[in-house]
Structure formats: structure tokens, C-alpha cells
Amino acid sequence: MSSTRFAERPAAGSAGGSSAGGSSVGSSARSSGPRSARRTRRRPGDQGNRTREAALAPLVFLLLVLPLGGLGSLLSGNDWWYSTAFVVAVVLAVAALFRLLPVPGIVPSLAAFAAWVVTITLMFAPNDALFGFLPSFDTLRTIRGGLADAGASIAVQSIPADPVVSIVALLGLSFGLLALLADALIFAVRMPALAGLVPLAILAVPYTIHQQPFDSVLFAALCALYLVLLWLAARFAIGARVPEPTSIRSAVRPGRNGFRAVVSGVVAILLAIVLPVITPGLTPESFHVPVAAQLPSVYSSGVDPTIQLSLDLRRSNPVLSLTYTTTSSAGLYLKLVDLSDFTDGPWQPESTDTAHPLNSGVDAPDGLASDVTTTPVTTSFQISGLRSDWLPVPYPVTDVNGLSGDWTLTPGSLTVTSLDTNSDGQNYQATSLDVQPTAAQLESASTAVPAELANYVTLPGDISPFIRNTARSVTEAASSNYDKAVALQKYFTSGAFQYSVTAPVEGHYDGGNFAAVATFLSAKSGYCIHFASAMAVMARTLGIPSRIAIGYHPGPSTSTQSDGTTTYDVYSDQLHAWPELWFAGVGWLSFEPTPGLGLVPPAYSLSNYAAVSAAAPVRDSAGSTAAPTAPKAKAETDPSITAAADPQVQAAAQVRAWLIALVVVLLAGAVAATPAIWRRVRRRRRLHQMLRGAQPATLGWAEIADTASDYRFDVTEGETARAFAERIGHIYRMPPEPVAALLAAAEKEQFARPGSAEASPEQRAELVADVRAVIAAISAQASAADDRRALLLPLSLWARLRAF
Structure with a gap:
């Protein structure tokens, strides 16, 4: 019998030892549940993992406060930096402390948000707060007025501006929110790579407002910290899917390719720093993009x-x-x-x-x-x-x-x-x-x-x-x-x-x-x-x-x-x-x-x-x-x-521009939709071949395997259809009868005497219906994000086609 292409291997005692496929698949699904194994989360009671996650807080702090120093070209003095860094430190410290406790993953983020609110209230509006630290409606009005004052102060000041209280409050509010965002991206959303956008946005602010030499040293330091963060996140399995104890360990383990990722990042950073220096024309001035900032005129x-x-x-x-x-x-x-x-x-x-x-x-x-x-x-x-x-x-x-x-x-x-x-x-x-x-x-x-x-x-x-x-x-x-x-x-x-x-x-x-x-x-x-x-x-x-x-x-x-x-x-x-x-x-x-x-x-x-x-x-x-x-x-x-100034000529030019824009949008949409269309055509062709061609059950299992691959279920070679069915049953609640019927038909096609396993048109139609039922079960138990990924970025298109 040909094999499926799944990267995970069945656990001991799970492959080939079940009866008729359907009962074992159904029982394992009932024991594990439909969604819990697919949800990214920490293992309960893993104190070591919680400690390692909390230890990343100082690294995140440096990633935020180092580019904050780049605003020194826009603001005079240093007191504003210490105040803003204090707010960032409080937010990240509270999140780290709660992350040490055996609490649900959302609790540290909520605690950090509460700490941000209380800190801003204590620093900038204590007189209007309840008991001196709990925000009230008067607190909100005071802070809102302070933000308006900050905008007016920014509008009339020159560079470097005086960091008046309202501007310092604005910085505290903004960078506290950025700290919450970075912390959530790393630990709640489990996507540490996206956290790099936060320091990048901070670093870009002074250069979009005020022409100045680019600080390559600061940029290199931030990049190095970012690479260390990614490496540690991979080592600590942050961002990886952590399966339930009943599921099978993936062949692609977290941290396996950490060294290669760091080397690639170092090469990219070196190119970003060195290439503009040695290549004529690729200078910072070549890519000057003025931004409609709110800072005032400076002459x-x-x-x-x-x-x-x-x-x-x-x-x-x-x-x-x-x-x-x-x-x-x-x-x-x-x-x-x-x-x-x-x-x-x-x-x-x-x-x-x-x-x-x-x-x-x-x-x-x-x-x-x-x-x-x-x-x-x-x-x-x-x-x-x-x-x-x-x-x-x-x-x-x-x-x-x-x-x-x-x-x-x-x-x-x-x-x-x-x-x-x-x-x-x-x-x-x-x-x-x-x-x-x-x-x-x-x-x-x-x-x-x-x-x-x-x-x-x-x-x-x-x-x-x-x-x-x-x-x-x-x-x-x-x-x-x-x-x-x-x-x-x-x-x-x-x-x-x-x-x-x-x-x-x-x-x-x-x-x-x-x-x-x-x-x-x-x-x-x-x-x-x-x-x-x-x-x-x-x-x-x-x-x-x-x-x-x-x-x-x-x-x-x-x-x-x-x-x-x-x-x-x-x-x-x-x-x-x-x-x-x-x-x-x-x-x-x-x-x-x-x-x-x-x-x-x-x-x-x-x-x-x-x-x-x-x-x-x-x-x-x-x-x-x-x-x-x-x-x-x-x-x-x-x-x-004269022709260019003619209203009809201008109108025609505008119509032409809109048509060009429409064509570009349609072409971009067509390119983006190509994988989804190709995948649907492939599925329809397979199901049609099941009604007429040889080995319909084998074709049906190939389509189920590709669908599972589209939903990011890892595939490996050398695995039987029964082992694959049992293994995927640990993740999804599979419909027992369609699975059992498909397994029986596939094994009959592979091992029966030639010609003795020929299916009737009615049996072929039933097998097609069984395939659709299994695919529907996988989709029904997936999240909306998984559905979108499976539709728009089907991984099976790039995998080698192998029959069972």
C-alpha cells in the first residue's frame, strides 16, 4: 500500500493495531477533544517554562527604551526618558511577575494593562483619582486635556522641544501601550517575530521628522537584541504549537533551526548596514520619504x-x-x-x-x-x-x-x-x-x-x-x-x-x-x-x-x-x-x-x-x-x-489613472487568489476521478491528506493510511463511519486480487461523500484563521504528490 506524507510518527501502540479504523479514531478524538490540542498554550505546571518566559522581560525592555533614546534629537534634557522608561519597566515587570504564577495566559497581559493605567494615573493625574491611584471620569478628562495641551505644545515648539509635563504624559501613555503590545505579541499571541515592528517604529520616528545622520550603532544593537529574542523564544518554545500529552510529537521541534535563523538575520543586518555605504546611489538620502508629522516649523x-x-x-x-x-x-x-x-x-x-x-x-x-x-x-x-x-x-x-x-x-x-x-x-x-x-x-x-x-x-x-x-x-x-x-x-x-x-x-x-x-x-x-x-x-x-x-x-x-x-x-x-x-x-x-x-x-x-x-x-x-x-x-x-490644462484632457487622464489602478488591483487580487483556485480545481478533479478512475478510496485519502496539510497538520512519508487516520484522530474528532469505510476500501484496493476490488458507481458516490464528510469535519473544528490560511496558502500545492 502506498503511504501518506505526514511528518509526525505514530506513538507506540497506535499504528496498525486498531480495528477497522473508525472505532479507534473516534475514541481517541473523544478523549482529546476537537480544539484543545490545536490551541497554543503552555503545559500546566511547567514552572521552568514560566520562569524562562519571565526572564525575557529585560530583553523586551531594552528593545523599547534603546530606540526611545533616539527621540533625544527632538526633545531636550533627559528627565522625559527616565519617566517613560519607568512606565515601560512597570508594565513589563508586572507582566513578568504574573507570568511566574500558574494563571491563564491572558492574566499577565490584563495585569500589565492595569499597572499601566494605575502608573499613568499616579504620575500625571493623582489629584483626580479615587484613593489617589484609581482612575475616575475626572482622571480621564484631565488626561484628555493634557493630551490636547501636548498637541498644542508640539505644534508651537521647535526642535529640540522642551519636554513639558503634557509631552512627558503623552510619551508615558504611548510607550506604555507599545510595551503592552510587544508583550502581547510575544507571550499572548505567541508571535515574537512581530514584536520587532515595535522598536522599528520607534526608531523611525526621529528620522521621519528631522533630517539627521543615521545611528548605525543603535540600529545594529537593536538588531542584535532582536535576534537574541528570536533565538531565546525558539529555545523556550514560544510561538510553537505545544501539543497535548495525548498527541504525537512533531518531527520539527522548536529551536531546531535557531542557529540557521540567527545566521540569516546577521547576514541581513550586515547587508542593511554595509550595502548603502559601498553602493553608489543606495544612500539614506535616496530613500527620503517625508511624512506629514505634527511637529512645528523649525528654521x-x-x-x-x-x-x-x-x-x-x-x-x-x-x-x-x-x-x-x-x-x-x-x-x-x-x-x-x-x-x-x-x-x-x-x-x-x-x-x-x-x-x-x-x-x-x-x-x-x-x-x-x-x-x-x-x-x-x-x-x-x-x-x-x-x-x-x-x-x-x-x-x-x-x-x-x-x-x-x-x-x-x-x-x-x-x-x-x-x-x-x-x-x-x-x-x-x-x-x-x-x-x-x-x-x-x-x-x-x-x-x-x-x-x-x-x-x-x-x-x-x-x-x-x-x-x-x-x-x-x-x-x-x-x-x-x-x-x-x-x-x-x-x-x-x-x-x-x-x-x-x-x-x-x-x-x-x-x-x-x-x-x-x-x-x-x-x-x-x-x-x-x-x-x-x-x-x-x-x-x-x-x-x-x-x-x-x-x-x-x-x-x-x-x-x-x-x-x-x-x-x-x-x-x-x-x-x-x-x-x-x-x-x-x-x-x-x-x-x-x-x-x-x-x-x-x-x-x-x-x-x-x-x-x-x-x-x-x-x-x-x-x-x-x-x-x-x-x-x-x-x-x-x-x-x-494648453492641452494639459484642458478640463476634458484632465478628466480623461484621471479616468485613465483610475483604470490603471483598477487593473493593478484586479491583477494583484488574481495573483493572490491563484493558489486557492488551483487547490479547488485539484480537489474537484480528484473527486471526479473517484467516480470514474481506478482506486477511488486511495484518491480520497490523498485528498484528505492534502487537506490536513493545508491546515498545517505535519506530513511524513512512510505512514499508512490507518496510522495517519489514527494520528489525526488525536487532533480532530473524525466521523467514524466515513473513516472506517474509506480505510476498508483503500486497504481492499491495495491488497485484494486485481479486479476483485472494483467499486460500483453507487459505492464510488458513497466514497466521495465520505471524503467530503471528513474534510467538512476538519474545517468545522478549525479556527477562522486556520480556514483562511488553508484557503489562501494551501501547503499541499508545494508538497510532492504521493498516493497512499
């Missing part, structure tokens, strides 16, 4: 402000940053910092090495001649939700007073920086100039670049030729630097470009660098930093000094007072970037190339400024009815651009 040295700007613009809960009241007839652009050093890496804020104390006076604006008309503007500021080392002021500022703390002024950019404090809660007054050059003054500005401004036209020699060629094409009809600047702005606001804070992330060209500029000019979709960067870089290729200003755009006014002043509320989603270009005799002037925000560009930046310079400011083509007088840029006459 200090060492931080890529363009990325931080993108995070703020995608924030779903904008906060009030400041309020100002001004004598200006229109809202003000408020500058925080300039980007002027366009290098191959992320563009950084300008150096403050030349800054001097603000109280020593404000320098005159660079390049502004006395014959240019200016109007003084007085503005009062109240900062309510901005915590930054940089102070928002209009350009060019001529005086700032009312500040607390020590502040410095950087000549040239006229930006104000703090030495010992920040902008949060500051109330101050600033006087600035509204510069109003005439068209003639701008047209006649010299194209010669002074030596002191040479850095503002500097570019690397290897930037994409596409940037230079686009700039020349857009400005080919312009003669002066001023005309070229107007043409550049008009190119971006003519309708060919779209405003989007998500397209750069999806297209992987977010940030401030030359690769992002080139991709943006091709994709024609981005937000303010991309428009400002592109115009500033293109201006430099034309010999026009330029820089990028980052701050706040004016936004709508909220009220007008009787004295003629106007009040504006500025929110975090009004963060903005715009280019500033330099013209001899006039100085630095702001331009507005970003469409889609409803912003009115400065009057001098419009193509018809020469004709209306004596009249009121007019809008650009983004919102104007005035006809431009400058020659049309290439973007206005390019048929491909």
Missing part, C-alpha cells in the same frame, strides 16, 4: 527648512501662529529666514556669523537708492503659536522694539534671530518700508553684479541643463533683468502649473535641491517652495542675484480699526516661500510665482506695470483682466501645455 541651522515647510503645509490642524495690526493698505509678507547658499545638498538657512545685536541698530537695506520712493509702515505683533529662534518681520525692516531677551540682526537679509529665547509669547513693534520703484528705475537697473553679491548668482556647474534651457526659453524676448524676472513669474502663474502639496511627495521630488527643481519643472505641480526654488535658480542662470525667503504670506484681513489700521490673523498653514531678486539701485524685491493661493503679486512684478505704475496695483494673469503687454512666454503658446 534653525542644520535643519532642511524646505522639508519642514512641507510638513507644516500638510498639517491637518492649522494653529494660530500670530496676529498683527499694520498701517499698510495690504497684508505683509513676514520673513523668518533666507536660503541663499544653493549647494548640492539640502539648502540651508544663511549663516548668522555676521549678525550683530539688534539693539545696536538696523542696517540700511542693500542696494536701495535714495531716489526710490518708500513709505514707512508700522506694525504691532502678538505671537501666540510660534516657537522659533527666528522672528517674523517684514522686509526691509528699519526698526524693531519691545522684544524680551537678546536678539541679533543679520545684515543683508535683515532677519532677526534669538540668542537666548524664542518668539513664543513676544509682543513687539516693527517699522518697515514699502518700496515703490518706478518701471523706468527697474528697466534701467544695471546687469553688473557687485562683488559682495557674487554668492547670490553662484550655482554648481553640474545642474540639469533643462533648468538653464527652460530659463532661456521663457525669457528669450526679454532684454533687461527686470523684464526677465517678470517673464519668469508669468511663466509660473500663466496656468501651466498647478499648486499641490501632495504631488511632490508622491513624485519623490519634495525639498529644496536642484534635482527637485528639475523634476518640478517637468511635472509642473508643487507648492510654494518649488515655485520659489525654481524661479530663484532660473534667475541665477540668467545672472540675476536671487535668494529664497521663508515666512508667512499675508492672508486675508480679519478687521479694520477706526484709525485706518488693519488686523490680520496668521495661521500655520500660511507658511510660505517666495523668491527675492536683486536690482541695482532698488535692492531686493519679492516676487510671487506661486499660483492657486489667491495671492496678489506686487504691482512692480506685473507685465503691465509700466502702463499703470501711476495707478492702483493690478492683479497678474492669475486673477486679472488686464491684458499683458510683454511678449508671450513659451508656456502660453505650447499646444501640449
Whole structure:
């Protein structure tokens, strides 16, 4: 008789010694029960195993608190680390202590949860608790309010943030829950490999919020701890199925392949650390994926402000940053910092090495001649939700007073920086100039670049030729630097470009660098930093000094007072970037190339400024009815651009995109369903062959064996059908009569004289029904998860087909 393929061997006295198969199978099933043997659990009374499981708690503690230290780049001081580590230690210690006791497996997790609740209550809301440690409804309200305060504090602080009590409470809550999750994954769910996702998620937090060098040492240490955890879990049989005393020991024992698993893990870790170093292009910067974090704007040295700007613009809960009241007839652009050093890496804020104390006076604006008309503007500021080392002021500022703390002024950019404090809660007054050059003054500005401004036209020699060629094409009809600047702005606001804070992330060209500029000019979709960067870089290729200003755009006014002043509320989603270009005799002037925000560009930046310079400011083509007088840029006459802006073309493109997405989803679903379909076809073909082919009972046992394999019942070669039936009876309650009938028919097929065991059509149909009954019994006694695994990942497809 051929054999089944089961990895387990029958226990002594169980194989081949039963009568007719059915009675022994049924009796063993009744003694063992249908589900208990399949359920993962500890052996009752195994004190040594409980001790070993509890001994893993320090290892889990290290896996959580080591990556917690990585948040040190985001938070100042160390007290927050000790508080959070204490919460984690309490949770894991309580779970370990209860795990030493002979209690059901769920009790340690419940005790750890209770310890987490009590610890958080004692540390952060004891005054509202019952008896000082039991949480009440008032406790929940207090903690909820603290979490709201933590969110507000995070929203207004810069990096590194002050770990106020609400932030420490948030860390305690979060990491206590993570400790509960890791403990449950290892000991309750019995899947220790998944616990590695918890420290990995913690480790990723600082790098998704703040650009910084990757800590390879910490990563290697965590990986080593994780491998030790997996090895010990295998040695302690955590995660393995532990059978009942009445069942058969599996041939694949826990821990058998632990060394091989550890070696494989070490190789993978070494590759993860070494490969990015030795392989060109595979660097951390290559895989930068900005995340819409909730941390605030930071414009200090060492931080890529363009990325931080993108995070703020995608924030779903904008906060009030400041309020100002001004004598200006229109809202003000408020500058925080300039980007002027366009290098191959992320563009950084300008150096403050030349800054001097603000109280020593404000320098005159660079390049502004006395014959240019200016109007003084007085503005009062109240900062309510901005915590930054940089102070928002209009350009060019001529005086700032009312500040607390020590502040410095950087000549040239006229930006104000703090030495010992920040902008949060500051109330101050600033006087600035509204510069109003005439068209003639701008047209006649010299194209010669002074030596002191040479850095503002500097570019690397290897930037994409596409940037230079686009700039020349857009400005080919312009003669002066001023005309070229107007043409550049008009190119971006003519309708060919779209405003989007998500397209750069999806297209992987977010940030401030030359690769992002080139991709943006091709994709024609981005937000303010991309428009400002592109115009500033293109201006430099034309010999026009330029820089990028980052701050706040004016936004709508909220009220007008009787004295003629106007009040504006500025929110975090009004963060903005715009280019500033330099013209001899006039100085630095702001331009507005970003469409889609409803912003009115400065009057001098419009193509018809020469004709209306004596009249009121007019809008650009983004919102104007005035006809431009400058020659049309290439973007206005390019048929491909016109077609791309056509609504029908856009609708067709969207339909195409949805169809492609649908096809991808259907293909992925088809691939995922292939094993299940193949397995069902195989079963149907076997059952059909049982009605017509030779040895129907043998085919039926082959199908039962494959079904058991799909349900993760280990298979071995060299086992008879009767031994297999008796062994599987220890796990499942098998229907006695179908099993006995199938066994008798299979043995008759194998051992009777040829031709004497031929089954009638009625007998074949009964055998098919018996096979279906056994399969139904296995499925009925399995869990829903086992059913899904057997359906979607049938192991029998990858096993060798052997007949009984």
C-alpha cells in the first residue's frame, strides 16, 4: 500500500493495531477533544517554562527604551526618558511577575494593562483619582486635556522641544501601550517575530521628522537584541504549537533551526548596514520619504527648512501662529529666514556669523537708492503659536522694539534671530518700508553684479541643463533683468502649473535641491517652495542675484480699526516661500510665482506695470483682466501645455489613472487568489476521478491528506493510511463511519486480487461523500484563521504528490 506524507510518527501502540479504523479514531478524538490540542498554550505546571518566559522581560525592555533614546534629537534634557522608561519597566515587570504564577495566559497581559493605567494615573493625574491611584471620569478628562495641551505644545515648539509635563504624559501613555503590545505579541499571541515592528517604529520616528545622520550603532544593537529574542523564544518554545500529552510529537521541534535563523538575520543586518555605504546611489538620502508629522516649523541651522515647510503645509490642524495690526493698505509678507547658499545638498538657512545685536541698530537695506520712493509702515505683533529662534518681520525692516531677551540682526537679509529665547509669547513693534520703484528705475537697473553679491548668482556647474534651457526659453524676448524676472513669474502663474502639496511627495521630488527643481519643472505641480526654488535658480542662470525667503504670506484681513489700521490673523498653514531678486539701485524685491493661493503679486512684478505704475496695483494673469503687454512666454503658446490644462484632457487622464489602478488591483487580487483556485480545481478533479478512475478510496485519502496539510497538520512519508487516520484522530474528532469505510476500501484496493476490488458507481458516490464528510469535519473544528490560511496558502500545492 502506498503511504501518506505526514511528518509526525505514530506513538507506540497506535499504528496498525486498531480495528477497522473508525472505532479507534473516534475514541481517541473523544478523549482529546476537537480544539484543545490545536490551541497554543503552555503545559500546566511547567514552572521552568514560566520562569524562562519571565526572564525575557529585560530583553523586551531594552528593545523599547534603546530606540526611545533616539527621540533625544527632538526633545531636550533627559528627565522625559527616565519617566517613560519607568512606565515601560512597570508594565513589563508586572507582566513578568504574573507570568511566574500558574494563571491563564491572558492574566499577565490584563495585569500589565492595569499597572499601566494605575502608573499613568499616579504620575500625571493623582489629584483626580479615587484613593489617589484609581482612575475616575475626572482622571480621564484631565488626561484628555493634557493630551490636547501636548498637541498644542508640539505644534508651537521647535526642535529640540522642551519636554513639558503634557509631552512627558503623552510619551508615558504611548510607550506604555507599545510595551503592552510587544508583550502581547510575544507571550499572548505567541508571535515574537512581530514584536520587532515595535522598536522599528520607534526608531523611525526621529528620522521621519528631522533630517539627521543615521545611528548605525543603535540600529545594529537593536538588531542584535532582536535576534537574541528570536533565538531565546525558539529555545523556550514560544510561538510553537505545544501539543497535548495525548498527541504525537512533531518531527520539527522548536529551536531546531535557531542557529540557521540567527545566521540569516546577521547576514541581513550586515547587508542593511554595509550595502548603502559601498553602493553608489543606495544612500539614506535616496530613500527620503517625508511624512506629514505634527511637529512645528523649525528654521534653525542644520535643519532642511524646505522639508519642514512641507510638513507644516500638510498639517491637518492649522494653529494660530500670530496676529498683527499694520498701517499698510495690504497684508505683509513676514520673513523668518533666507536660503541663499544653493549647494548640492539640502539648502540651508544663511549663516548668522555676521549678525550683530539688534539693539545696536538696523542696517540700511542693500542696494536701495535714495531716489526710490518708500513709505514707512508700522506694525504691532502678538505671537501666540510660534516657537522659533527666528522672528517674523517684514522686509526691509528699519526698526524693531519691545522684544524680551537678546536678539541679533543679520545684515543683508535683515532677519532677526534669538540668542537666548524664542518668539513664543513676544509682543513687539516693527517699522518697515514699502518700496515703490518706478518701471523706468527697474528697466534701467544695471546687469553688473557687485562683488559682495557674487554668492547670490553662484550655482554648481553640474545642474540639469533643462533648468538653464527652460530659463532661456521663457525669457528669450526679454532684454533687461527686470523684464526677465517678470517673464519668469508669468511663466509660473500663466496656468501651466498647478499648486499641490501632495504631488511632490508622491513624485519623490519634495525639498529644496536642484534635482527637485528639475523634476518640478517637468511635472509642473508643487507648492510654494518649488515655485520659489525654481524661479530663484532660473534667475541665477540668467545672472540675476536671487535668494529664497521663508515666512508667512499675508492672508486675508480679519478687521479694520477706526484709525485706518488693519488686523490680520496668521495661521500655520500660511507658511510660505517666495523668491527675492536683486536690482541695482532698488535692492531686493519679492516676487510671487506661486499660483492657486489667491495671492496678489506686487504691482512692480506685473507685465503691465509700466502702463499703470501711476495707478492702483493690478492683479497678474492669475486673477486679472488686464491684458499683458510683454511678449508671450513659451508656456502660453505650447499646444501640449494648453492641452494639459484642458478640463476634458484632465478628466480623461484621471479616468485613465483610475483604470490603471483598477487593473493593478484586479491583477494583484488574481495573483493572490491563484493558489486557492488551483487547490479547488485539484480537489474537484480528484473527486471526479473517484467516480470514474481506478482506486477511488486511495484518491480520497490523498485528498484528505492534502487537506490536513493545508491546515498545517505535519506530513511524513512512510505512514499508512490507518496510522495517519489514527494520528489525526488525536487532533480532530473524525466521523467514524466515513473513516472506517474509506480505510476498508483503500486497504481492499491495495491488497485484494486485481479486479476483485472494483467499486460500483453507487459505492464510488458513497466514497466521495465520505471524503467530503471528513474534510467538512476538519474545517468545522478549525479556527477562522486556520480556514483562511488553508484557503489562501494551501501547503499541499508545494508538497510532492504521493498516493497512499
